[in-house]
Amino acid sequence: MSYELIQTASVIFTYGRERLDVGKRKDARSGRSQSV
Structure with a gap:
């Protein structure tokens, strides 16, 4: 796997979290607010 692919995946994962x-x-x- 290329470093760029790993970096992009980690960025997407962090953004998703x-x-x-x-x-x-x-x-x-x-x-x-609904329960109140």
Whole structure:
């Protein structure tokens, strides 16, 4: 595997994790507001 491919994959993986964390936080916040 080339270094560029590994670097691109790691960047996409990191970006995906960040998007997932933000989505979880949004869900938790909306869930709390709905229950109130």
